[in-house]
Amino acid sequence: MSFLLSCPLCGPRDVYEFRFGGEAQARPTPGADQRSWGEYLYMRTNVSGVERAWWFHRAGCRRWFQAERDTRTNTVIRTGWAPLGGNLPSGNSSGSDG
Amino acid sequence: MIGPLRRLRMGVAKSLKPSYDVVIIGGGSHGLATAYELSKLGVKNVAVLDRSYLGSGASTRNTAIIRSNYRTAQGVAFYDESVKLYERMSVELGLNVLFSQHGHLTLAHTELAIAGLRVRAETNQLLGVDSRVIFHDEIRRIAPALDLSSRPRFPIQAALFHPPGGIIRHDAVVWGYARRAQERGVDLHPYTDVTGIDVVEGRVTGVQTSRGPVRAGIVVNATAGWASTIAQMVGLRLPIVTHPLQALVTEPLKPFLDPVLVSATLHVYVNQTDRGELVIGAEIDPYASYSMRSTLPFLETSASHALELLPAIAGVKVLRQWAGICDMTPDYSPIMGITPVGGFLVDVGWGTYGFKAAPVSGKRMAELIATGRVPDLIAPFALERFYTDSLIGEKAAAAVSH
Ligand SMILES: Cc1cc2nc3c(=O)[nH]c(=O)nc-3n(C[C@H](O)[C@H](O)[C@H](O)COP(=O)(O)OP(=O)(O)OC[C@H]3O[C@@H](n4cnc5c(N)ncnc54)[C@H](O)[C@@H]3O)c2cc1C
Ligand SMILES: [Zn+2]
Numbered sequence: 001m002s003f004l005l006s007c008p009l010c011g012p013r014d015v016y017e018f019r020f021g022g023e024a025q026a027r028p029t030p031g032a033d034q035r036s037w038g039e040y041l042y043m044r045t046n047v048s049g050v051e052r053a054w055w056f057h058r059a060g061c062r063r064w065f066q067a068e069r070d071t072r073t074n075t076v077i078r079t080g081w082a083p084l085g086g087n088l089p090s091g092n093s094s095g096s097d098g
Numbered sequence: 099m100i101g102p103l104r105r106l107r108m109g110v111a112k113s114l115k116p117s118y119d120v121v122i123i124g125g126g127s128h129g130l131a132t133a134y135e136l137s138k139l140g141v142k143n144v145a146v147l148d149r150s151y152l153g154s155g156a157s158t159r160n161t162a163i164i165r166s167n168y169r170t171a172q173g174v175a176f177y178d179e180s181v182k183l184y185e186r187m188s189v190e191l192g193l194n195v196l197f198s199q200h201g202h203l204t205l206a207h208t209e210l211a212i213a214g215l216r217v218r219a220e221t222n223q224l225l226g227v228d229s230r231v232i233f234h235d236e237i238r239r240i241a242p243a244l245d246l247s248s249r250p251r252f253p254i255q256a257a258l259f260h261p262p263g264g265i266i267r268h269d270a271v272v273w274g275y276a277r278r279a280q281e282r283g284v285d286l287h288p289y290t291d292v293t294g295i296d297v298v299e300g301r302v303t304g305v306q307t308s309r310g311p312v313r314a315g316i317v318v319n320a321t322a323g324w325a326s327t328i329a330q331m332v333g334l335r336l337p338i339v340t341h342p343l344q345a346l347v348t349e350p351l352k353p354f355l356d357p358v359l360v361s362a363t364l365h366v367y368v369n370q371t372d373r374g375e376l377v378i379g380a381e382i383d384p385y386a387s388y389s390m391r392s393t394l395p396f397l398e399t400s401a402s403h404a405l406e407l408l409p410a411i412a413g414v415k416v417l418r419q420w421a422g423i424c425d426m427t428p429d430y431s432p433i434m435g436i437t438p439v440g441g442f443l444v445d446v447g448w449g450t451y452g453f454k455a456a457p458v459s460g461k462r463m464a465e466l467i468a469t470g471r472v473p474d475l476i477a478p479f480a481l482e483r484f485y486t487d488s489l490i491g492e493k494a495a496a497a498v499s500h
Contacts, residue, residue, distance in 0.1 A: 002393035016395055020385035038485035042337035042428055046326035048388045072388050
């Protein structure tokens with residue numbers, strides 16, 4: 001395996017049990033214009049640093065949850081049911097790669 | 099061949115000038131090709147900045163497959179021009195880039211896959227690209243080592259055969275562009291980390307680097323897997339998610355495999371290099387990451403899937419495995435051209451398939467910079483397409499084939 005992810009229900013499991021669901025972001029209101037939907041559907045921060053993202057426990061309880069993970073090192077900081085409260089750590093931009 | 103190149107790789111750069119007309123961020127095949135083509139168009143005062151040695155990114159980590167049998171008309175025309183440029187490259191750059199056009203086989207294990215290959219063959223042929231669907235008799239002749247029996251769980255039924263496809267020496271491409279660009283007056287600055295980009299009233303005016311500030315009228319983002327981190331410096335988000343992609347290489351064997359083999363069903367591809375090694379690759383790792391560590395699951399699944407295709411390689415030793423990072427777009431097509439920030443151009447979204455495109459994107463990006471007009475060939479690949487619902491879906495032709 002390459003790293004462990006802790007499902008809030010099932011506990012630490014091989015990351016290959018999960019489906020990555022992309023970075024968490026705010027959804028536009030139903031009446032928002034096409035540009036806002038384009039932004040939501042396609043544009044990503046894709047941070048090199050700590051990212052808050054969706055994960056689905058495909059080979060387990062089949063529930064969606066969120067994880068904070070450093071995308072440079074794959075270090076998982078915390079996981080929990082959505083939405084994860086609190087702010088992401090600052091100084092969260094490009095830097096050396098793992 | 100190594101002498102001049104080693105000096106470049108060691109790359110002790112001259113001092114940064116206070117100002118350049120064009121600053122290209124990223125010294126991979128794309129940044130270097132763009133710089134070289136700019137010098138040919140007479141654009142002077144161009145610099146390429148890379149935070150590490152030249153070619154340290156995906157450009158020397160890829161599996162060097164070159165082909166043009168894509169699925170969309172826009173994609174096929176674009177990659178076809180690149181294959182043609184690669185065919186002339188050894189002469190153009192004065193360096194043997196070892197382009198071996200041994201052919202490319204995309205295998206179909208299901209009826210549905212055959213239907214998909216037929217669509218590609220038809221589109222390819224309409225645009226003059228040599229590509230056709232073939233069956234067991236012909237496959238056996240081209241790749242006798244392939245297991246065409248009904249033993250595997252997913253027996254091979256047909257293949258898309260693309261004779262001009264092949265592999266190349268990726269380091270030579272990078273070195274060749276770097277050397278020629280430098281000879282023509284481009285300033286190459288390895289070990290120069292871009293840490294910020296200055297924007298005044300919606301236009302770029304320069305970049306901040308680990309070696310000091312540089313003024314620039316035009317800044318090109320050619321940083322592939324790191325593209326989002328550079329775009330963030332001008333406050334732009336891109337439709338890109340960075341994923342690792344891994345590969346492995348075996349000990350050398352006597353030549354027994356001519357074409358590149360790709361199986362989307364088995365998520366694996368294999369080719370034999372001129373040195374006899376088997377290069378084996380797969381799809382991207384299934385989560386976003388900037389980490390370039392290789393993993394055991396990749397090694398296990400790729401090895402076992404390659405054995406489904408070529409049972410004879412059981413017992414062959416793996417020499418090494420490695421990873422690079424890829425700037426994946428939602429439609430598996432690149433993003434080239436202008437952005438909402440004046441003077442800030444992108445040549446990104448190269449995903450797992452961008453090495454083959456360096457010559458054509460370098461040429462067309464240079465043309466855009468020199469003339470101020472977006473060339474027709476790359477106009478469909480504009481960033482704006484994500485706001486107008488005009489995506490160029492190449493996933494079927496690019497998710498496992500790179
Ligand atoms: C394992 C693997 C297999 C592949 N197989 C194929 C294949 O068979 N065929 C194919 O066509 N493509 C393939 N690809 C994809 C291909 O390698 C890439 O799309 C292509 O090399 C991208 O080239 P580039 O010049 O844009 O980027 P890169 O070569 O990645 O160069 C980007 C450069 O930007 C620099 N940089 C980043 N941040 C900064 C900064 N802040 N300041 C300064 N410099 C910075 C980096 O150091 C790097 O050198 C593969 C990729 C991988 C990883
Ligand atoms: Zn679970």
